[in-house]
Amino acid sequence: xxDLMETVLIERTRALIPDDNVExxxxxxxxxFMIDGNMLVCASRRGLMARVGTDQQAEALARxxxxxxRMGDRxxxxxxxxxxxxxESDDDLKSWIEMARSYVSALPPKPAKPKTSKPGRTAK
Numbered sequence: 551x552x553d554l555m556e557t558v559l560i561e562r563t564r565a566l567i568p569d570d571n572v573e574x575x576x577x578x579x580x581x582x583f584m585i586d587g588n589m590l591v592c593a594s595r596r597g598l599m600a601r602v603g604t605d606q607q608a609e610a611l612a613r614x615x616x617x618x619x620r621m622g623d624r625x626x627x628x629x630x631x632x633x634x635x636x637x638e639s640d641d642d643l644k645s646w647i648e649m650a651r652s653y654v655s656a657l658p659p660k661p662a663k664p665k666t667s668k669p670g671r672t673a674k
Contacts, residue, residue, distance in 0.1 A: 556595040559637070563593045566644050567651075587660030590650050598632040600646045603653035610649060628653075 560581045564574065573584040580594035592599040599619055602610045604627050610616055615636030619629035630646075637643040 552595070555634070556593070559593045559598070559634075559643075562640065562643055563591060563598070563647065566640065566647050585651070585654055586657070587662065588654045588657045590654045591647055596631070597634045598637050598643070598646055600630045600632060600650040601654055602628060602630050602649050604628045606649060606653060 563581075563583060564572075567583055567590070569585060571585065572590070573587075575582050575584055577589075578592060578594075578599070580592035580596075580599065582592040583590045589601050591601065597615075600610070607618070607628055607630070610630045611618065613632075613636065615633035617631050617633075619626040619631045632646055637646060
C-alpha cells in the first residue's frame with residue numbers, strides 16, 4: 551500500500567468513527583484511533599489492526615484476509631490484522647470498526663498519562 555493509500559485509509563477510518571471524543575495517535579508505525587484511552591483500530595500501509603478482544607477473536611478470524619496480530623514472534627490475542635483486500639469497501643471497514651467498538655466500548659477509560667519531555671530537551 552502506498553503512502554497515498556495509507557492516507558486515504560486513515561481518512562476513511564476517521565470518517566466512519568462517529569465519536570467526537572476519538573483521539574488519533576501515531577503508534578506502531580500506524581495511526582491509531584483511541585476511545586477513552588483504549589485503542590480501537592490502527593490504520594497503516596499494512597492494512598488495519600482491530601482490537602476485538604479474545605471473545606470475538608474466532609469470529610473475526612473466520613473473516614477473509616484476517617489473522618492474529620503479531621509483535622515480532624509473539625501473537626497478540628484479541629488483536630486482528632486485516633489485509634488491505636479485506637477493507638476495500640466502506641462496508642467492510644465499517645464492520646471491523648463496529649466489531650472493535652463493541653469490545654472497546656465496554657472497557658473502563660484509561661487515565662491520561664502525564665506528558666514527559668525527552669532527556670536533553672526543554673519544554674516550550
